[in-house]
Amino acid sequence: MGHALHESIRVLKPGGRVVDIRPYFPASLGKRRHARQQVYCQVAHEVNLVATLAREYVDFHFADRVVAEAVAGRMLASSARIDFVFRHYFDSLELFDQCRARWWDKAHIPVADRRLLERTLRRHPSAVIRVDTPVQLQVLTKV
Amino acid sequence: MKGVRVDPERRETRILRRHVPFAGARVLDIGCGDGRLSNRIRGWIESIVGVDQAGEDIGRAHARKRLDGIACFAVADASRLPFQDRSFDLALYSWSL
DSSP: OGGGHHHHHHHEEEEEEEEEEEEOOOGGGTTOGGGSOEEEEEETTEEEEEEEOBOOOHHHHHHHHHHHHHHHTTSEEEEEEEEEEEEEEESSHHHHHHHHHHHSTTOBOOHHHHHHHHHHHHHOTTOEEEEEEEEEEEEEEEO | OTTEEESTTOHHHHHHHHHSOOTTOEEEEETOTTSHHHHHHGGGOSEEEEEESOHHHHHHHHTOGGGTTTEEEEEOOTTSOSSOTTOEEEEEEESOO
């Protein structure tokens, strides 16, 4: 939806803000695990990393470019940029798979990670699946 | 969705409150989905308009009774917004740019 940015600038008052919150997978970090979505199993206070999701990052990098161009073109000025981790919790593997398909463009789990996730859930049926997504909030001011 | 919790720690909400001037703002929530974020910021703003291309999600956003009187939602294409120039103080993209 990066192409919609210009349209949102049009409907903003002068000095208005664009607030952009989205998963942040900078191309410069490549395939490093901590820069991708990580899947944990939580049983009581025990938390284990079981998988790292892989997905297509083209759209994210396109949106990064669109924002950078709007700033370079002096349509917007960057006012704040904050990185944080956004968490989703799932009570079952079925719900996790449904949301993975619906929200995250069928983000892929490597076979070995998937087996570890399933094994952990068989051993701990009450475990909760937690997905940590690196997210960036950017506040941009209409110039 | 039952059995799914999205940001229950409300990190996103806390960070938004700290860094975004919401007070009295007229907000456009672009790609609003089921109105999750509109609902979380409802106490800080003047009004909110949510748009999304998915009619099913807009139906769920309409069902949020807490937003009655402060928010309205519509199916719209974000690249051709049905609003006049200079109508909003904030354009909010939550996982949608």
